[in-house]
Amino acid sequence: MTNSILIVDDSATTRAVIRRAVLLSGVDTSGGVHEAANGRLGLEFLARHEVGLVLADLHMPEMTGLEMTARMLADERLRAVPVVIVTAEPDAAKLEALTRQGVRGYLRKPFTPEAIRKLVTETLGVARAA
Amino acid sequence: VQPDALALPVVDALCASLETMAFVSAFPPDGAGPWPCPPGARRVTIEVAGPTPAVLELAASAAFGAVLAANLLTCDPGDPAAAAGADDALKELMNVTCGSTINAAGGRDFELGLPRVEPLTAAEWDALTAPGGGGAHVLEADGHVVAVRARVG
Numbered sequence: 001m002t003n004s005i006l007i008v009d010d011s012a013t014t015r016a017v018i019r020r021a022v023l024l025s026g027v028d029t030s031g032g033v034h035e036a037a038n039g040r041l042g043l044e045f046l047a048r049h050e051v052g053l054v055l056a057d058l059h060m061p062e063m064t065g066l067e068m069t070a071r072m073l074a075d076e077r078l079r080a081v082p083v084v085i086v087t088a089e090p091d092a093a094k095l096e097a098l099t100r101q102g103v104r105g106y107l108r109k110p111f112t113p114e115a116i117r118k119l120v121t122e123t124l125g126v127a128r129a130a
Numbered sequence: 131v132q133p134d135a136l137a138l139p140v141v142d143a144l145c146a147s148l149e150t151m152a153f154v155s156a157f158p159p160d161g162a163g164p165w166p167c168p169p170g171a172r173r174v175t176i177e178v179a180g181p182t183p184a185v186l187e188l189a190a191s192a193a194f195g196a197v198l199a200a201n202l203l204t205c206d207p208g209d210p211a212a213a214a215g216a217d218d219a220l221k222e223l224m225n226v227t228c229g230s231t232i233n234a235a236g237g238r239d240f241e242l243g244l245p246r247v248e249p250l251t252a253a254e255w256d257a258l259t260a261p262g263g264g265g266a267h268v269l270e271a272d273g274h275v276v277a278v279r280a281r282v283g
Contacts, residue, residue, distance in 0.1 A: 010244075011222040013202045013215045017151075020204065059225075059242060088229030091238050109226045110150035 004031030004049065005120070008042035008056040008065060009086070014109075018055055018086065021116035027124055039063030043071055046078055053124055058087035058098075066101060073102045082123050086111065136184060136235055136280035141267045143230035144188070144278050147223055148271060152201035156271040165268060165275045167255035168193065172217065174224040174247045178232060180240035184282045186231065188224045189250055189258050189266065194274035195220040221245035231280065 009015045015035045036042040040063040056065035065085050072078040082104040095106050107119050148154040170192030178184040195216030200207040224245045232240050258264040259277045266279035
């Protein structure tokens with residue numbers, strides 16, 4: 001499994017915050033930490049690169065994180081790549097439903113760097129053990 | 131959701147979001163106002179669709195947006211990257227505040243819109259922040275005046 005992480009969020013500052021938290025988390029990111037500004041651009045990146053984990057916002061212009069996940073699940077090469085949603089979505093029922101729609105987990109904004117570290121460590125640990 | 135149900139949650143959510151995201155503390159300002167319109171005033175708006183539609187608004191200066199961006203990006207507020215990221219930081223602050231507000235109010239089946247940012251005229255600033263008039267809650271954060279308002283229905 002590649003040690004590359006893709007951050008998909010329409011906020012450049014949020015991408016920068018998540019990137020910093022990931023880099024400080026101690027997880028192996030030797031494959032690089034990459035960014036895309038919406039789901040469509042995320043899919044374009046995934047079509048050309050191997051990625052071990054996607055951290056995606058839910059509400060984004062052009063293509064949401066959930067639409068991106070659905071397209072990944074329909075793609076044999078991408079369906080095993082874990083997607084974690086990082087979102088301000090307030091509805092707990094909607095967040096719980098995400099896992100039934102192929103999302104590996106979610107983290108609600110505002111988040112702390114420690115929450116990102118725990119999320120990335122656990123998700124990559126499970127994915128690499130599989 | 132009742133018309134005034136978001137008034138207190140939005141203030142609490144804004145303060146918590148500022149603390150968690152950017153290590154910025156917000157307090158009630160000294161005095162009772164009025165608060166003069168700062169240079170480069172901005173308004174961020176998010177529409178919430180659902181059983182009871184709502185609009186959440188945040189007003190602040192571009193300089194405060196730069197402070198936020200600087201804290202998020204771990205650079206100096208005078209860094210060009212902070213100025214470039216000011217609007218984006220204000221939008222993300224409002225996005226997070228809006229989600230926390232609706233969550234705290236127990237709202238379900240709501241759809242958050244995408245945040246919009248626009249310049250705010252001095253007249254609009256005065257109308258929004260007028261003591262007892264505009265319905266916005268005014269706070270002071272890192273020496274900057276920030277106003278937030280939730281309108282339901």
